[in-house]
Amino acid sequence: MPLNTTPDYSQILLRGLLAGLTAGLLAGGFAFFLGEPHVEAAIAIEEAAAGGAEKPLVERSVQSGVGLFLATSLYGAALGGILATAYTVLRRRLHTGSDTHAALGLAGAALLGLVLVPFLKYPPNPPAVGDPATIRERTIAYLASVVLGLVAIWAAVLAARTQTHQWRRATAGTAGFLIVVTIAYTLLPTFNEVPADFPATLLWNFRISSLGTQAVLWTALGLTFAGLLSRLATRTGHPTETAAEITTTP
Incomplete structure (x- = not known):
């Protein structure tokens, strides 16, 4: 070339x-x-x-x-x-x-x-x-967690760009990421299907x-x-x- x-x-x-x-x-x-x-x-x-x-x-x-x-x-x-x-x-x-x-x-x-x-x-x-009866609900919840994971990354990038100093950028990005993940984990359903x-x-x-x-x-x-x-x-x-x-x- x-x-x-x-x-x-x-x-x-x-x-x-x-x-x-x-x-x-x-x-x-x-x-x-x-x-x-x-x-x-x-x-x-x-x-x-x-x-x-x-x-x-x-x-x-x-x-x-x-x-x-x-x-x-x-x-x-x-x-x-x-x-x-x-x-x-x-x-x-x-x-x-x-x-x-x-x-x-x-x-x-x-x-x-x-x-x-x-x-x-x-x-x-x-x-x-895993319970076969809940496979649809589990699939939807998992896909939602994937989307929210990407949203958390996006929020971290946006939060980091509001700061000028390196350590403040890192802190803001981490905070933005954790806030979105915490909200997502709270709203998403939980499945406990592991046999005892x-x-x-x-x-x-x-x-x-x-x-x-x-x-x-x-x-x-x-x-x-x-x-x-x-x-x-x-x-x-x-x-x-x-x-x-x-x-x-x-």
């Missing part, structure tokens, strides 16, 4: 997809080695309670192997495309001259708003936990491995995307933010 060529959105999107695919594979590896043993243990409890195993549409060996990596790869690629789009649209508003800081900041905000905020209110449950005899250690390990999978995914996505953006800027001879400004100019 000539040095005077400015990267466009398609180039940024391609790198976002590639970063997402890479992150998805890494997250799949984490889930396979640290998450699947807990899933298997929970399935065994579920089958024992049901009095026998029903034949699944897809064999568990496929689900926990090829199926797992395929799912995390596609999921990661989709998130990579979303991250690339968010970077392109928001780059000029991030008040940083560093593409690395911009990419990592967006990935970190997504991890906080899309993953951690919903996780603390509605942590994932393994098989054998379900092993607490298995439940805890499953939830921690689920959170770890998401942390690996978003960390790898942010780092890989930032690295690819840096290489793109080096190849084109232009800062990547120039591309974002051009592609978002009406």
Whole structure:
């Protein structure tokens, strides 16, 4: 690519997809080695309670192997495309001259708003936990927590921009975030559907491995995307933010 060529959105999107695919594979590896043993243990409890195993549409060996990596790869690629789009649209508003800081900041905000905020209110449950009769209510509540997590991030950014000093910006942003999250947690319903005899250690390990999978995914996505953006800027001879400004100019 000539040095005077400015990267466009398609180039940024391609790198976002590639970063997402890479992150998805890494997250799949984490889930396979640290998450699947807990899933298997929970399935065994579920089958024992049901009095026998029903034949699944897809064999568990496929689900926990090829199926797992395929799912995390596609999921990661989709998130990579979303991250690339968010970077392109928001780059000029991030008040940083560093593409690395911009990419990592967006990935970190997504991890906080899309993953951690919903996780603390509605942590994932393994098989054998949860009432099928409330699945609709639980799904709606979870999606609401995701939206409110993003609102909390937005509130934090707005609150931080009202201050000029660094420590005041951090304090205002934290306060804005916590206020929205506290209100959201208060208004959202609570579901307590863990059977009394379900092993607490298995439940805890499953939830921690689920959170770890998401942390690996978003960390790898942010780092890989930032690295690819840096290489793109080096190849084109232009800062990547120039591309974002051009592609978002009406």
